Amino acid sequence: MEMAETGIPVRVILDEKEMPEAWYNICADLPVPLPPPLHPATKEPCGPEDLAPLFPMALIEQEVSAERFIEIPEEVKAVYRLFRPTPLQRAYRLEKALDTPARIFYKNEGLSPAGSHKPNTAIAQAYFNKVEGVKRLTTETGAGQWGSALALGCKLFGLELDVFMVKVSYHQKPYRRTLMETWGANVYASPTEMTEAGRAVLKDDPESPGSLGIAISEAVEVAMKREDTKYSLGSVLNHVCLHQTVIGLEAKKQMEKIGEYPDVIIGCVGGGSNFSGILFPFMADKFAGKKLKAIAVEPVSCPTLTRGKYEYDFGDQAETTPLIKMYTLGHNFIPSPIHAGGLRYHGDAPILSLLVKEGYIEAVAYPQTEVFDAGVKFAQAEGFVVAPETAHAVKCVIDEAIKCRESGESKTILFNLSGHGLLDLAGYQEFLDGKLTD
Numbered sequence: 001m002e003m004a005e006t007g008i009p010v011r012v013i014l015d016e017k018e019m020p021e022a023w024y025n026i027c028a029d030l031p032v033p034l035p036p037p038l039h040p041a042t043k044e045p046c047g048p049e050d051l052a053p054l055f056p057m058a059l060i061e062q063e064v065s066a067e068r069f070i071e072i073p074e075e076v077k078a079v080y081r082l083f084r085p086t087p088l089q090r091a092y093r094l095e096k097a098l099d100t101p102a103r104i105f106y107k108n109e110g111l112s113p114a115g116s117h118k119p120n121t122a123i124a125q126a127y128f129n130k131v132e133g134v135k136r137l138t139t140e141t142g143a144g145q146w147g148s149a150l151a152l153g154c155k156l157f158g159l160e161l162d163v164f165m166v167k168v169s170y171h172q173k174p175y176r177r178t179l180m181e182t183w184g185a186n187v188y189a190s191p192t193e194m195t196e197a198g199r200a201v202l203k204d205d206p207e208s209p210g211s212l213g214i215a216i217s218e219a220v221e222v223a224m225k226r227e228d229t230k231y232s233l234g235s236v237l238n239h240v241c242l243h244q245t246v247i248g249l250e251a252k253k254q255m256e257k258i259g260e261y262p263d264v265i266i267g268c269v270g271g272g273s274n275f276s277g278i279l280f281p282f283m284a285d286k287f288a289g290k291k292l293k294a295i296a297v298e299p300v301s302c303p304t305l306t307r308g309k310y311e312y313d314f315g316d317q318a319e320t321t322p323l324i325k326m327y328t329l330g331h332n333f334i335p336s337p338i339h340a341g342g343l344r345y346h347g348d349a350p351i352l353s354l355l356v357k358e359g360y361i362e363a364v365a366y367p368q369t370e371v372f373d374a375g376v377k378f379a380q381a382e383g384f385v386v387a388p389e390t391a392h393a394v395k396c397v398i399d400e401a402i403k404c405r406e407s408g409e410s411k412t413i414l415f416n417l418s419g420h421g422l423l424d425l426a427g428y429q430e431f432l433d434g435k436l437t438d
């Protein structure tokens, strides 16, 4: 019915052969230079040798690369094909429910095996570690999406994985642990007694709910101590944002196919990877003068971009990582245990932070009751139950669409459906029972 009315199908599908051959590296096009990471002790810019104990050389090269396109290896594409290209979908029913002239599109990254965008980088990272002879990875996870994505990647490339899972989420989201263990990972509730960083926190506060900053310290400590082990990060870093550009590159092709181009691109931001992924391939056009509004959405309980400071800070609580210039709430910040566990990091991707600082990207923050209300509206119109993280983006999309209704403008809005919410139903239940608070 919709297609007959508008000529635009509900889902715009790409063939496997149309999957991007290379990731897009926005660093080649940045209008202002990106401040480099600094060594935590010397405060000098980090060299590759500083990162080598933690990451394989291929990822370090990507981290500092100035090449515009970086080829996606055949082995990575072979795994991507399990779920990529993902559909670009027109939200006709949401438009109708909102009575808006806006045209709303979403890229559905919730269709990956782990249920989020995170496998796009997890698969790539597992592959690049594997080819350099690494046997085991360590990582942290909040709500468990990253841990499960990396568990999938490690299993498919034959690596072992130790996951330090933020304690509050470990108890709130027991099924993510099951998912990680199904894919063969070892999962520990952080802070643990296994590391110096964990023991130090527990000594001060035996009831600590944990935080991503603490869990990172634990994962880094284990990786530093073992020769065959490296560390993997699911967001923030340049190479992570790079891998996620497969989303935006596909979306761009899909929109071209139907003769559309977004006026507004919206995404939720935890560390910034899914939003960077959908946005950056379009950002190059904005640098070249094209009109495009980009809106990053975060929770009011962890308002890095809207209320944080743009300054050098540590990536972790124990001050072991390089200092990175980013919007930060301070590396000791422990946000309240909201349901969008993936949005509880104290900092943000340095590239994204720079673009917010320079005015290329706007940021907004919402409280979680409004976010869940938007998630329910979306589910009741479009069917998909989105992750609480994603519901932040949905809330902003609804607000923008309502503005269009009021102004009569028919804007094209694109957002990233970063993940499904089928393992986050406890949060939805609380909301439906009227028990959720801000």
Ligand SMILES: *Cc1c(COP(=O)(O)O)cnc(C)c1O
Pocket: 116, 117, 118, 145, 146, 234, 235, 236, 268, 269, 270, 271, 272, 273, 274, 275, 342, 343, 387, 389, 390, 418, 419, 420
């Ligand atoms: C992890 C996660 C996020 C937040 O992380 P980013 O790096 O900001 O993308 C958002 N949505 C989902 C579904 C996630 O799993």
